[in-house]
Amino acid sequence: xxxxxxxxxxxxxxxxxxxxxxxxxxxxxxxxxxxxxxxxxxxxxxxxxxxxxxxxxxxxxxxxxxxxxxxxxxxxxxxxxxxxxxxxxxxxxxxxxxxxxxxxxxxxxxxxxxxxxxxxxxxxxxxxxxxxxxxxxxxxxxxxxxxxxxxxxxxxxxxxxxxxxxxxxxxxxxxxxxxxxxxxxxxxxxxxxxxxxxxxxxxxxxxxxxxxxxxxxxxxxxxxxxxxxxxxxxxxxxxxxxxxxxxxxxxxxxxxxxxxxxxxxxxxxxxxxxxxxxxxxxxxxxxxxxxxxxxxxxxxxxxxxxxxxxxxxxxxxxxxxxxxxxxxxxxxxxxxxxxxxxxxxxxxxxxxxxxxxxxxxxxxxxxxxxxxxxxx
Numbered sequence: 001x002x003x004x005x006x007x008x009x010x011x012x013x014x015x016x017x018x019x020x021x022x023x024x025x026x027x028x029x030x031x032x033x034x035x036x037x038x039x040x041x042x043x044x045x046x047x048x049x050x051x052x053x054x055x056x057x058x059x060x061x062x063x064x065x066x067x068x069x070x071x072x073x074x075x076x077x078x079x080x081x082x083x084x085x086x087x088x089x090x091x092x093x094x095x096x097x098x099x100x101x102x103x104x105x106x107x108x109x110x111x112x113x114x115x116x117x118x119x120x121x122x123x124x125x126x127x128x129x130x131x132x133x134x135x136x137x138x139x140x141x142x143x144x145x146x147x148x149x150x151x152x153x154x155x156x157x158x159x160x161x162x163x164x165x166x167x168x169x170x171x172x173x174x175x176x177x178x179x180x181x182x183x184x185x186x187x188x189x190x191x192x193x194x195x196x197x198x199x200x201x202x203x204x205x206x207x208x209x210x211x212x213x214x215x216x217x218x219x220x221x222x223x224x225x226x227x228x229x230x231x232x233x234x235x236x237x238x239x240x241x242x243x244x245x246x247x248x249x250x251x252x253x254x255x256x257x258x259x260x261x262x263x264x265x266x267x268x269x270x271x272x273x274x275x276x277x278x279x280x281x282x283x284x285x286x287x288x289x290x291x292x293x294x295x296x297x298x299x300x301x302x303x304x305x306x307x308x309x310x311x312x313x314x315x316x317x318x319x320x321x322x323x324x325x326x327x328x329x330x331x332x333x334x335x336x337x338x339x340x341x342x343x344x345x346x347x348x349x350x351x352x353x354x355x356x357x358x359x360x361x362x363x364x365x366x367x368x369x370x371x372x373x374x375x376x
Contacts, residue, residue, distance in 0.1 A: 023142070023144055024338050025139060025335075027334075028137050028334060030064050032136055032137050032335055033062070033136070033137050033139070034060060034137065034138050034139070035060065035061040035139045036058050036059070036060050036138065036140045037058065037059050037060075037142075038056050038057060038058045038071065038140075040141075042056040043056075043140070043141055046071065050073050050079050052073070053072050053073065055070040055089075056070060056071055056072070057069075057070055058070060058071045060088075060090075060096075062096055063096075067091075068090070068091045068094070069088060069090035069091050069094065070088070070089050071086050071087070071088055072087050073086060074087040078105070078106050081106065081108045083106035083146065083341050084106055084145070085103060085104060085105045085148075086103065086104045086138075086148075087103055087104075088102055088103070088104060096150075097134065097150070098132070098161075099132070099150075099153075101153045101157075102150055102151060102153060103149075103151040103153065104136070104149070104150055104151075105148060105149040105150075105271075105273070107148075107273040108273065109248075109273045110272075110273040110274075111346045111351045112348075112351045112352055112355050113135065113149065113336060113342075114328050114329060114332075114352065114355060115274075115355070116133055116151075117133070117324055117325070117328045118276065118321060118324055118325060118359070119272035119276070120133065120272065121321065121324055122240050122243065122244055122311070122315070123237075123240055123269045125315060126236045126240050126307075127236065128236075128237065128240075128267075128268065129158075129164060130269065131152040131158070131270070132151075132152040133149055133150060133151045133152065135147060135149060135150070135332045135335065136148055137339075144339075146341055147335050147336055147342060149273075154169070155169075155197075164259070165259040165260060167197075167261050167263070168195070168197060168205055168256075168257070168261075169195070169196040169197035169255060170189075170193040170194065170195050170196065170206065170256040170257075171194045171255050171270075172192065172193055172251075172254050172270075173191070173193060174251070174252040175187075175192075175251050175252065176192045176193075176252065176288070177192070177289060178209070178210060178213050178251075178288065178290055179213060179214055180210050180211065181214055189203045189207060189210060193206060193256065196255075205228070205258060206256070206265075208223075208228050209225075211223060212225045212227065212228045212229070213225060213229075213290065216293055218231065218293065218294070218297050218300065225293070226264065228264055228265060229290075230264045230267075234267055234294075235294060235300065235303055235304045236307050237254075237267045237269065238250070238286065238290070238291050238304065239304060239307035239308050239311060240307075240311065241269070241282075241286060242282045242283075242285050242308070243312075243362060243363075244272075244362075245275065245281065245282050245358075245362060246272065246282075247277060247280045247286065248274035249270075249271075249272075249286075250282075250286035250287065251288050253270050253274075254269055256268075276355055276358050276359060276362075278354070284366065284369055284370065285304070295375035296375065305373060308370055309370065312363050312366055312367050317356075321359060325356060326352075336348045
């Protein structure tokens with residue numbers, strides 16, 4: 001019997017062509033499947049250096065075209081997760097979907113992979129510039145890495161494509177205090193923000209904003225907040241972020257942007273996989289140092305309430321939001337079910353319906369509580 005088993009194994013090895021094996025993900029449309037390859041040594045080093053920004057040369061096959069560039073791990077909390085996020089930079093002159101640099105995000109806090117689509121819609125309706133994004137299924141060296149969100153970087157190209165002026169750009173870290181009064185060196189602007197445009201160490205604009213916020217003076221003063229922050233734009237941001245229960249975005253996950261050297265700071269939303277999170281509750285406003293000052297002012301309080309009213313009265317869930325959810329869900333369902341992580345843990349249809357139910361409840365909560373809303 002032992003001799004027979006050995007004979008069968010030898011015959012199989014000599015006659016079976018394992019190179020003919022096609023993973024199930026090969027059935028996905030060409031515009032959803034991205035194949036990345038790198039040499040074996042680089043692949044091993046990539047896997048060994050998850051928490052470091054080491055870059056490795058890659059080749060990409062996507063939508064029947066070939067590209068070259070580099071890959072490195074990306075994200076903060078995602079680096080501690082079994083599902084990885086990556087930053088891809090293509091070689092000069094190359095672009096995929098008009099992007100030369102982009103993230104492939106694992107969206108680790110979003111079991112639906114639909115939160116970014118819905119959150120982007122709400123922010124767009126409120127007039128915010130938003131990043132481009134799409135779904136792809138990633139394979140690396142023939143191994144299924146899974147469903148990712150392909151996300152545009154906020155950089156010089158981002159503003160040029162939208163014909164927007166940019167004088168300064170800062171990317172937030174986490175747990176931003178917006179105050180010098182904490183006494184914590186880790187909460188200073190230089191520690192809390194990464195200056196992207198221009199790439200220098202001049203943080204005067206944020207210093208001035210922090211001093212103005214510490215003064216508590218909203219308008220009509222030399223150090224007033226409105227000289228350094230576009231207050232109405234910020235209140236729209238805070239209202240949308242509250243409505244979608246994006247708890248990670250009141251002191252984290254945004255960009256601060258100045259159109260000119262003398263213009264007040266504006267905010268650009270970023271990173272939405274925490275949106276519509278069913279654990280934790282923002283109430284009628286999420287907490288940070290800015291909103292605490294704004295809601296004490298009657299005019300700003302009324303403006304903020306009006307923005308919440310616009311979100312519940314001017315956006316139709318069935319016609320607008322649920323149409324987006326159903327359309328995107330249909331587009332990604334096959335890729336979702338092939339994901340080696342998601343499909344083993346979640347039921348996609350069930351998660352999609354939970355998302356709809358949460359948004360419905362969120363709207364009902366704000367509609368019920370808003371008339372009696374007072375800030376104490």
